[in-house]
Amino acid sequence: MIRKTAGFGLSLILATLLFPVLTWAYVGLCCAHCGGNMPLNIPGGGIPETHEFRFKVSQSYMEMGSMRDTTDDISTSSLLGNPATGKFAAVPDEMRMYMTMFGAAYSFTDDFALMIMGNYVRNEMDMKFNTLLTNNSGRDGFTMFSDGFGDTKLLGKLRMYKDDNLAPKMQFSAIFGMSLPTGETDKEFTENPVAGQNGTILPFRMQTSSGTVDPIMGFTFQMIRDPWWMGANIMYEGHWYDNARGYHQGQELWIDGYIMRQVHQRLVLQAQLNYKHEGRYSDEPYEGRVKGHGHTMFNPNNPFTSPLFDPENYGGEKLSLSFGFQVQPFNMHVIEVLATLPIYQNLNGPQLRDSFRIMASYYLELPTKRSRRYVGTKAPKELGF
Amino acid sequence: MKSSALTLKITLLATAFLALTTSLVWAHPQAFEQMGVVAPKTVKPAPDFALTDIHGKPVSLGDFRGKTVLLNFWATWCGACKEELPSMERLYQSLKGKGFEIVAISIDRGNQDRVKKYAREYNLSFPILLDPDQKIRKNYYIMGLPTSYLIDPQGQLRGFVSGARTWDHPLSKEIMMSFKNSSAVVKKSRFDND
Numbered sequence: 001m002i003r004k005t006a007g008f009g010l011s012l013i014l015a016t017l018l019f020p021v022l023t024w025a026y027v028g029l030c031c032a033h034c035g036g037n038m039p040l041n042i043p044g045g046g047i048p049e050t051h052e053f054r055f056k057v058s059q060s061y062m063e064m065g066s067m068r069d070t071t072d073d074i075s076t077s078s079l080l081g082n083p084a085t086g087k088f089a090a091v092p093d094e095m096r097m098y099m100t101m102f103g104a105a106y107s108f109t110d111d112f113a114l115m116i117m118g119n120y121v122r123n124e125m126d127m128k129f130n131t132l133l134t135n136n137s138g139r140d141g142f143t144m145f146s147d148g149f150g151d152t153k154l155l156g157k158l159r160m161y162k163d164d165n166l167a168p169k170m171q172f173s174a175i176f177g178m179s180l181p182t183g184e185t186d187k188e189f190t191e192n193p194v195a196g197q198n199g200t201i202l203p204f205r206m207q208t209s210s211g212t213v214d215p216i217m218g219f220t221f222q223m224i225r226d227p228w229w230m231g232a233n234i235m236y237e238g239h240w241y242d243n244a245r246g247y248h249q250g251q252e253l254w255i256d257g258y259i260m261r262q263v264h265q266r267l268v269l270q271a272q273l274n275y276k277h278e279g280r281y282s283d284e285p286y287e288g289r290v291k292g293h294g295h296t297m298f299n300p301n302n303p304f305t306s307p308l309f310d311p312e313n314y315g316g317e318k319l320s321l322s323f324g325f326q327v328q329p330f331n332m333h334v335i336e337v338l339a340t341l342p343i344y345q346n347l348n349g350p351q352l353r354d355s356f357r358i359m360a361s362y363y364l365e366l367p368t369k370r371s372r373r374y375v376g377t378k379a380p381k382e383l384g385f
Numbered sequence: 386m387k388s389s390a391l392t393l394k395i396t397l398l399a400t401a402f403l404a405l406t407t408s409l410v411w412a413h414p415q416a417f418e419q420m421g422v423v424a425p426k427t428v429k430p431a432p433d434f435a436l437t438d439i440h441g442k443p444v445s446l447g448d449f450r451g452k453t454v455l456l457n458f459w460a461t462w463c464g465a466c467k468e469e470l471p472s473m474e475r476l477y478q479s480l481k482g483k484g485f486e487i488v489a490i491s492i493d494r495g496n497q498d499r500v501k502k503y504a505r506e507y508n509l510s511f512p513i514l515l516d517p518d519q520k521i522r523k524n525y526y527i528m529g530l531p532t533s534y535l536i537d538p539q540g541q542l543r544g545f546v547s548g549a550r551t552w553d554h555p556l557s558k559e560i561m562m563s564f565k566n567s568s569a570v571v572k573k574s575r576f577d578n579d
Contacts, residue, residue, distance in 0.1 A: 030463035030530040164519060166528055167460070167492060226462065226494045265464040331464070372529055376421070376547030380526035384429035385545050 040336045040361045042233050042256050044157045044175045044220045048107045051370035056103040058361035065094035068353035071346050080130040083296050083303040089133050090306040095125040095352050111159035122147040123206050137193040146187040146206040152180045175218040183209025201287040203308035211243025229260040246286045250279025250315045272322040281311035313349035334363035416556045422544040431536045432524040436514040439501050449486050453564040454536040457489045461503045463530040469549035470507050476552040477511045484565045487511035492522045537564040
């Protein structure tokens, strides 16, 4: 029901945004946002010019593995064994995540823009079995799989301070919005070689949604010291109540710092320092708590078959370094490529650590007939025009 | 009777004066329109400025009194500015020494070397002034780049241009030259014969 409502709401918003007459006209007028002025991966980055749309499509690939507990790397095999002795029957070895993101933004004024972002995700997680499961299934592991639409973010960015409109040296904005549960929280095993496991619920990370309407709030600080652009973004996504399966995701906090250097009119190099804090999941899903999914012998009182089913084994602190570039091959088109490598990870319990992520984004600017780039700027009446 | 004749004379004089002062626009309405030049509703003096050029030499608007000036605002980070600067240089070369001057004001914030490099790269020979504090830019109410103003030899604002243009276009040259004797009756444009 909530997905249908959210879908209808998003369609309505999109229709409202697309209603103004679009135009491809370009009068050759530049402005502070031309060619992007923030990394596109940071929420609130890539704000369009006033009365213009920006559409974004990006593809990211992320690899996770091996296992880590707090700040110590541990081998998958060291966790395999008899669950009765504190070990696990199945332990993840590596995860690959392919995410296609699509977004649209429209600026209503110089200081206010609305953004909508969705994604389609495909998760693959390689699992290793202990001796017992290997003997029973005739395989030493398998690959868990899930895919589908993720949650949709609806965000507003309100510029609260600027020291100049055309070429601000400093500006400060608030970001606010929500994440709508357009993904799913009931993804199940389909290709598990162990008898009786198919049809049971997949672990948390294989689900494509938080299952809750989550508030998002943050602040962005941007600064320009030509040819350097720099800034910081702090954003919080709350998970305040339980979803339909009786749990909620841990609270999430991101702090991103970035520095960009314009080396050419059409080329900007960038580096970022990204911090993320994520709390633990609040509880097991109903299927685990009541039906015993993810527990030995399907008994909720028995140990977990895999660390993936324990809500305590999620979240932690992560610090990453990202670097890449933005290029504007033609007017109105921006391409960004970004690579991210972790530099510090302190994780809550045994879980897969981040290995690397690469992301390529394509960005299209689309002025409407009300855009300055279509009509030009107004001649000042103060000077007699 | 005498009073009626006086009124008629005053009306005729006023009409002649109005025709003379607005003749620039009337003579070139199509040229203005085709080049996207906005003519002033009320002719006002261009705000004065005193800046230094990229060689450190002080330059003020008063230095160009008696010449038609194309005053252009730009920045090295502006892609659209890059598009029009070569045509601006060609216009400068063709009208140089004919009572015409181009003055380009860079609003780059303190990156003078980059502006110099840019001028060398594009062989720009007209004066390039630096406005790192944006004071002059703000006096001219610049909200986008590039933006240009047309200033007549008497230092009056005669046109506003938002966005990049092909400045060496014949229409552009015609407009620039028409300001040369703006206090005198302007010769009829070829468009008046259309």
